[in-house]
Amino acid sequence: MIYDFFELTTQAYTVALRDLKRFWQNIYWLAGQVAMNIADLLIFGLIFRGIVRPDLIPDYIRFITPGILCLSIFISSFTIGREVGVELRREVTHYLVSLPITRGALVAGRVLGGVLRGLMYQVGFLILAVLIMTPPTLDKWILILAASIFISVTMSSLSITLVTLTRDFNIQAAIRSLVYFVFFFMSNVFYPERALRARLGPVAPVALYSPVSMAVTIYRYGFGYSTEVDLVFNTAGLLLWSTATVLLAYKLYIRNLRR
Amino acid sequence: MRRKAVEIINFTKKFGDFTAVEDLNLDIYENEIFGLLGPNGSGKTTTLLTIATVYKPTSGDIYVYGHSVTREDYEVRKLVGIAFQEPKAMWIDKAIDLLTWHARIVGYPREEAKRVVREVMELLGLWEHRNKYFYQLSGGTRKKVELAKVLIQKPRIAILDEPTAQVDVLSKHALWDVIKKLRSEGTTVIIATNDMFEAERVCERIAIIYRGKLRALGTISELKDSVPKGDIIEIQVQEELRDREALRELEVFGRVSVNSDMITIYSDKAEEKVVDVIDALRKRGLQVKRIMVKEPSLDDVFTYLTGAKLRE
Secondary structure (H helix, E strand, C coil), rough: CCCHHHHHHHHHHHHHHHHHHHHHHHHHHHHHHHHHHHHHHHHHHHHHHHCCCCCCCHHHHHHHHHHHHHHHHHHHHHHHHHHHHHHHHCCCCHHHHHHHCCCHHHHHHHHHHHHHHHHHHHHHHHHHHHCCCCCHHHHHHHHHHHHHHHHHHHHHHHHHHHHHHCCCCHHHHHHHHHHHHHHCCCCCCCCHHHHHHHHHHHHHHHHHCCCHHHHHHHHHCCCCCCCCCCHHHHHHHHHHHHHHHHHHHHHHHHHHHHC | CCCCCEEEEEEEEEEEEHHHHHHHEEEECCCCEEEEECCCCCCHHHHHHHCCCCCCCCCEEEEEEEEEEECCHHHHHHHEECCCCCCCCCCCCCCHHHHHHHHHHHHCHHHHHHHHHHHHHHHHHHHHHHHCCCHHHCCCCCCCHHHHHHHHCCCCCEEEECCHHHHHHHHHHHHHHHHHHHHHHCCEEHHHEEEEHHHHHEEEEEEEEECCEEEEEEEEEHHCCCCCCCEEEEEEECCCCCHHHHHHHHCCCCCEECCEEEEEECCCCCCHHHHHHHHHHHHCCCCCCEEEEEEEHHHHHHHHHHCCCCCC
């Protein structure tokens, strides 16, 4: 049993390392992404700071920063899906499924690859958040790290799941955009909960139960933007999202790999 | 009694309505070089990919050292290594990175992986290409990288899908030696090929597959002996043979197969019959361009069994 677990961990880690190495190979693409995320932060933060009603959001740049943290995870963790998609189209997946590793290790490795991409990419934005917002205490750092892990597991698994639905690159790209729209437009990233409830009415809970909203809520608490947060609900919710998406990724990835 | 390395039982594989392999039954013995011979699209690759647990059988099963590819796929993968027909890699990968990662994932510790990768790359003449990206490699070099994976892995069963396709003639001979060495070190080798020269040169037993069905199985000499009346008269005529009567007259000498302007007669005592054959054709107004008497090759065996040429 212990040997099996050790074997699975080693195999998954080796698979993840391959994905991580590829991530750093696209260094110019990465630089472009980072620049875009920082631009998002500045454009949204600085411009909307003077436009949005101060009674709703007193400081928009402090409000949007946790959202950008979440966005950075989305951008980086979702790249694993893009790669899995290319591999499916070029049948490189035949090679992966023929390797002497378990299917579980293969899926875990791919998801872990996405998680590591997300966490590493996010480091720079976390530093930025510390500079812009209130530096967290140790217990809040643990909470922030947990949220980052859960949301990157969710995004990574979700990207793998979605990309296996079709081998058509155009549809894959469209799905990715749709996911961005659903998870970020319908979340508390850009607008506060009050505005969401007022505008979305009965649909508002859907936005608040999204993994992005849950992670952003925890980030806002961790960086001292908000104080009254239901930590149990949001952490448990994120855990649930990540577990569900991992299971889904496992099921669909394997089903599509081995015909 | 020889031990079975692979046992294929009533194996059928369908993709939608298309049947790629139908009711295949086959045993491959430990430590032999076994060839799957057939034209493109005959079901060779589908069979190999199923042994490697990439595909699942639609019905029937395949056992690798007693482990079912359907139910014990992980156990099977521990025993099998495959070099794909189309090299499988992302274009931004460097040859050395690909192989080093492969060595790590098949279980080598870091330093040992580096050593074995260098050893295999040097053996296959790949070391000078080690830092090239995959898209910068020629087709033949990519095939060598694919073969290198198997040599690094040293599996109990090595599956090589058209291992020398796109490889130059000189390298082909070197690769055949490498494949034979792999076997001599205890590995069972399964090769899919449509190159009958390769099959004759390397394989000890051969299965001829055509349109998803097994047509013949045996050693090379057994297969050649399966062509009745051992000799072959090959005649090239000036124009395509359309005269049914002429064809019927030729059947007096043996079984006749016509492919465009080539007439093949499977016969015995061919030397004695050549003159009569030419006379029969002349009487029908057919000009003989070239005539040859020979022993059957695997290509002839294939043509005899299927009525088709290996390279369609």
